[in-house]
Amino acid sequence: MNLTETQQKFVQTWGTLGNNWGINKTMAQVHALLLISERALSTEEMMDSLQISRGNANMNARALVDWGLVTKEMVSGDRRDFYSAKKDxxxxxxxxxxxxxxxxxxxxxxxxxxxxxxxxxxxxxxxxxxxxxxxxxxxxxxxxxxxxxxxxxxxxxxxxxxxxx
Amino acid sequence: MNLTETQQKFVQTWGTLGNNWGINKTMAQVHALLLISERALSTEEMMDSLQISRGNANMNARALVDWGLVTKEMVSGDRRDFYSAKKDxxxxxxxxxxxxxxxxxxxxxxxxxxxxxxxxxxxxxxxxxxxxxxxxxxxxxxxxxxxxxxxxxxxxxxxxxxxxx
DNA sequence: TTAAACTTTCAATTATTTCTGAAAGAAAAA
DNA sequence: TTTTTCTTTCAGAAATAATTGAAAGTTTAA
Incomplete structure (x- = not known):
């Protein structure tokens, strides 16, 4: 998932908002990323898109699952975890x-x-x-x-x- | 203003709440202190009660004024600033x-x-x-x-x- | 089994925020 | 004016939070 400039701006904005409300910036950005993705993303893709480490991506994705904002999805024939945000x-x-x-x-x-x-x-x-x-x-x-x-x-x-x- | 144990606990609780909501802990504590004081307090009194520095007390008191939660009061015959929280x-x-x-x-x-x-x-x-x-x-x-x-x-x-x- | 492919954890590092205290500023009193 | 008393600022220190990345853990496939 390679972000366009507009998409990056959205991710950025959402991160700032989250930050103002006492939410970890990266967590908000991961959320934003998943919100505008039409399919579930792997950890690798989140790392790439947001330029963050594996540990960070993993921790924040799971925090979002904890918050009930994101679900972890399994793709058959693929060993990786995929994450997808609730869109409503x-x-x-x-x-x-x-x-x-x-x-x-x-x-x-x-x-x-x-x-x-x-x-x-x-x-x-x-x-x-x-x-x-x-x-x-x-x-x-x-x-x-x-x-x-x-x-x-x-x-x-x-x-x-x-x-x- | 020497705080009783119960009062300290209140100040502490309010500080934690504020912190959770993305508000500076000390700012929340100064607010709590002013909330339970029946009279306006000087910077010195805030420093004493909360064990914080002059700079910190001053900055947070003024931030609270900025937020419209606290008013600065002048006592005639006294050169110091006094701060008092809106109670409602x-x-x-x-x-x-x-x-x-x-x-x-x-x-x-x-x-x-x-x-x-x-x-x-x-x-x-x-x-x-x-x-x-x-x-x-x-x-x-x-x-x-x-x-x-x-x-x-x-x-x-x-x-x-x-x-x- | 063993290896491969992934996820999770966590100690160390880095970044950010908050706090201190001394110095500078301002206003009233001497 | 000069001194006194208080407020404000701000550079550096301290505390807190976030991030990294490598090692340990798990699960599936060979």
Missing amino acids: IWVIARQIAKQRRQRELEPVISALAELRTEMPKDSAHAEMLKRVNDIQDFSIKVDKMLEKFEKSDENWFYKTLLKMM | IWVIARQIAKQRRQRELEPVISALAELRTEMPKDSAHAEMLKRVNDIQDFSIKVDKMLEKFEKSDENWFYKTLLKMM
Whole structure:
């Protein structure tokens, strides 16, 4: 897979976006590459296209599988692993929402809940108590909203959007 | 401001969360500190509480002002700057949404739009064209949703949440 | 078996980000 | 003016994260 200039620019853009959102740049680039490829790619092809090492390609491809954004595919008569990205943007968005909720939001909700039980009810902690309560309530709301989104279909999103406006 | 163990834990938790979301850990910690303080704090107090250098305290406090999460306050008869965080979680959430939209989402939307105009209409770019179109459409939807959220009040959010469920 | 073709791991290296602290800058007080 | 008190900047140091590449591990074929 030899990238045209335009394709490289896309891969680059996606990498920058990912990076801004706290995602490894290479991981985002591998994802971009797979997104615009019409067939599944081997590790070798990813290494070539993105000029990265074998270890890096392998690690990031598997991280993407972990995130549920990419699937590993076997081609009969070929011993190599091939990777292919899910192409539906709604599926992708939902998957990312799901993973971030699990990995980043839920731990905070638990940590805050724990903090709440441990918190002395004295005046030194009065301000903190307010903040922790507020943030906890808010986080749970966001959590529920994301959960709903994860289970939704595209159509639901459109309808909700309409209702919102 | 000498932190109790519980307060330290909160600051720590907030720092970890921020870090996960691609935000500088210290910046998140300074924010947490200001969130649970009932009065505005001086640079010196932030340095003490978080065990960080003057430069670091100053830089991150000002970054928070940049993000619109913190305001600089002057106390008459005192030459020092004091910093105080906005306390309302809805205001905070909206402000973060606004900033991330501006800083991270809009650049991607422009980059994709530009890409779209430059993209050759040949078969080598067919797959990419589909992806770029889909992502672009989706990004604009999210952009609009965030814009709506930014201008909303707490009440609107609750109502929308209800409608969604 | 043994060899071949691939994948995975991980210690060492490289790159990036963050932090420090001292120096320079700015504003008020003496 | 000069001094004092505080803020800001920024080059270098430290910490963290990402990447490499070679060796070890696996699986299939010969």
